Amino acid sequence: MAQTNNATLIRREIITRLCRLYAENRLDEIDRIPLEMAPRNTTAHNSRCCIHKARAIIRYRIMALLGFNVADETDELETLYSYALRSLAGTDRGKGVLTVVDEACTSCVKSNYTVSNLCRGCLASHCMVTCPKQAITMENGQAKIDPARCVGCGLCQDACPYHAIIYVPIPCEESCPVKAIYRNAQGIEEIDYEKCIHCGKCMVACPFGAIMYRSQLIHVLHQIAKPAKPVVAMLAPAVCGQFRADYTAVADAVKRLGFTDVFEVAEGAVLTARHEAGELAAHLESGREFLTTSCCPAWVEMAHKHLPKFLPDVSETWSPMRYSASMIREKYPDAMVVFIGPCVAKQAEALKYPGVDFVMTFEELGSLMIALNVDFQDSDASVPGEVIRERAFAISGGVAGAVAQYYQGEVLKPLVINGINKKNIALLRKLSATKHDYNLIEVMACEGGCLSGPAGISAPAVARKLFNARSGISVDQIAITGF
Amino acid sequence: MTEKTEVSICFGTLCFIMGGSAFELLSEHLDEELREKTLIRGMNCPGYCNQTSEYGKPPFVKVNNTLISEANLQKVITAVKKEVLHGADK
Incomplete structure (x- = not known):
């Protein structure tokens, strides 16, 4: 379902800018879009660390908008204009319809369960005792979950008498009906195109707008x-x-x-x-x-x-x-x-x-x-x-x-x-x-x-x-x- | 009876695409009392979007004479409440 939120609106602004450049025969200025949208001496939207990151993300969004799979980038210095020309030449067509803008993916959480600071570090330590993977330790008077060991069973959450353990969803994974999106070794989401049915639910779900469809608009x-x-x-x-x-x-x-x-x-x-x-x-x-x-x-x-x-x-x-x-x-x-x-x-x-x-x-x-x-x-x-x-x-x-x-x-x-x-x-x-x-x-x-x-x-x-x-x-x- | 508070929603394509479509449901989001005291209408694009440095970003909605930029349902509802209450004071 389409929602108008900031992530959607940024995508629409980029699409509009691309269309304008094309219509005015100024496609060679496409590499300026990231600079225009995140100009110098302004603060980035508070969800991004700095304008440089914001620009990098816009650049990759445009890459998807030009029809490329962001994962197919081989040369980080390749200009958007070069991508545009390659796209129009129609020589390469990578995999999938949806693509992850990895710079934008914040790799949400390492483990779906996390101990909030409501934890009293209680003597009974039901969570530690219950955890089948010994993923929980006590540190500085509070329980701590080791994401490398946690398998996300949720038994600790049920066991805590203070309701101090919370479930933090990963929106894209949660929304995918066929488990086609998962965290890779770098903690960034990746789409398994053997499983993906192109429904677009992950794209709508991601609050960082990190998933885009590869457009054919150009x-x-x-x-x-x-x-x-x-x-x-x-x-x-x-x-x-x-x-x-x-x-x-x-x-x-x-x-x-x-x-x-x-x-x-x-x-x-x-x-x-x-x-x-x-x-x-x-x-x-x-x-x-x-x-x-x-x-x-x-x-x-x-x-x-x-x-x-x-x-x-x-x-x-x-x-x-x-x-x-x-x-x-x-x-x-x-x-x-x-x-x-x-x-x-x-x-x-x-x-x-x-x-x-x-x-x-x-x-x-x-x-x-x-x-x-x-x-x-x-x-x-x-x-x-x-x-x-x-x-x-x-x-x-x-x-x-x-x-x-x-x-x-x-x-x-x-x-x-x-x-x-x-x-x-x-x-x-x-x-x-x-x-x-x-x-x-x-x-x-x-x-x-x-x-x-x-x-x-x-x-x-x-x-x-x-x-x-x-x-x-x-x-x-x-x-x-x-x- | 006091005059109705006028809400003018920009019907330009830009405002509509950039979030203005949400105002299609504005009247459903006003409680009955507010709805009765409000007149929701559209306005042809007054061109605020061409002067964003002066007026701010779209979508634009006017509540009586107050222009709201980057308008969303909550901002508009708050402005409508304020106007309706202000009207009662007079």
């Missing part, structure tokens, strides 16, 4: 600037929850940014829903027990990497993004196709299948609008336009509802998995091991659906309110009754 800017081919944008269904504007006004604003044409992914979603309904009926007829939806790329990745038992029952119907891409190519056969959405995982999906050239986020769209001074107040498109019911794909429960309206077959028993988290993963494992009578399982990685996507513009509650007001569809209605 390529989009480049395509827009050179008019060789039409550059066509498609807007994900969650678009109706991003701005104080109706779909037509947003589409108009996107055109003013320089895109040749704009499509609504909800139109592709109509095809997804229809085909998935047909696939579901055939799947059940063939004797399989259930089908899961496949429009959420983080869920499909999850099934591949962590729940392979589900694979035969994950729908093979194209996602709305893929259908939309093929619709665009019918009209513009040689177009550069850009998906714009709230999702980080879509980037991985777009790399897997042909059809979509680049993926951009709503946050980047908003920042680009700032850079090019595109405001809604001077947009003359204010007709609400046609309401496509499949906009509901942006909401948890909306996909199952859309499939249901086209489905013909035995009685439908849908189950909605609202968010991939530890609890729901346990539920999914149980569903794969035991008998149940659900025959359609909708899975969305983000709680609430794409409206809560990690790269959206506003907090989920705001996005829901805007979506209710602007999309022509009621979120709450869908949550209760389905379509």
Whole structure:
């Protein structure tokens, strides 16, 4: 879920600055951004030790924004401009979608349990006695945990009669549903791309903004600037929850940014829903027990990497993004196709299948609008336009509802998995091991659906309110009754 | 009846993206009494964001005649309370 906090705002400021430089043909000044954002003789934000560190972090953020994995740096003196040119040349593409800005990672705590100064150093020393790893010693009249020995079992916390031992979470690790992020030997977080499902939860969770997605924005800017081919944008269904504007006004604003044409992914979603309904009926007829939806790329990745038992029952119907891409190519056969959405995982999906050239986020769209001074107040498109019911794909429960309206077959028993988290993963494992009578399982990685996507513009509650007001569809209605 | 306290939220893209979207829920965050005495409206970008050295950073919100920079829900609610109370004194 997107939240507007200082970490998000700094990212947006950097994106805006990059867009501005590109638009003004001053990309060679990109190495000045860190200096401009953390100028000499100012104090750094109190969470950083000094401006030099602040600048270094901004530099690495820009590296991610130019599409690089920060871990792939080989020469610390390589300029950002050089990275920009390399990115545009499109020669190298490292691993993963998410990257850790290691300079920004404060390697939170060495051990999840820590003894607060409420410790009385009591005679009984329940904590020491209870600890199965002898990780606790008494020093200067207080208990002390040796992080090298502590395994994080928490028995000491339960044992302390003064409640003096506290649990300190590591937000990124805590938020990751698949244990794909861990501290390396240097104490810095590292992502295991064999496990990562690109859901983006760690990025949202990190209070230091140390995790970023590798952006493709510079390529989009480049395509827009050179008019060789039409550059066509498609807007994900969650678009109706991003701005104080109706779909037509947003589409108009996107055109003013320089895109040749704009499509609504909800139109592709109509095809997804229809085909998935047909696939579901055939799947059940063939004797399989259930089908899961496949429009959420983080869920499909999850099934591949962590729940392979589900694979035969994950729908093979194209996602709305893929259908939309093929619709665009019918009209513009040689177009550069850009998906714009709230999702980080879509980037991985777009790399897997042909059809979509680049993926951009709503946050980047908003920042680009700032850079090019595109405001809604001077947009003359204010007709609400046609309401496509499949906009509901942006909401948890909306996909199952859309499939249901086209489905013909035995009685439908849908189950909605609202968010991939530890609890729901346990539920999914149980569903794969035991008998149940659900025959359609909708899975969305983000709680609430794409409206809560990690790269959206506003907090989920705001996005829901805007979506209710602007999309022509009621979120709450869908949550209760389905379509 | 006293005049309502006017809250003007900048509807410019910059303010909206840089945190102003939170004010979509402003009325939900005011208690009923305050809400009744407040008029929330939007304003087209007055251009404060072009002169940050003078006005501070976005997002901008005006509560009656007081301009709030780097506005967030708490700052605005505090300002609204102050204005509403001040109005009662008069």
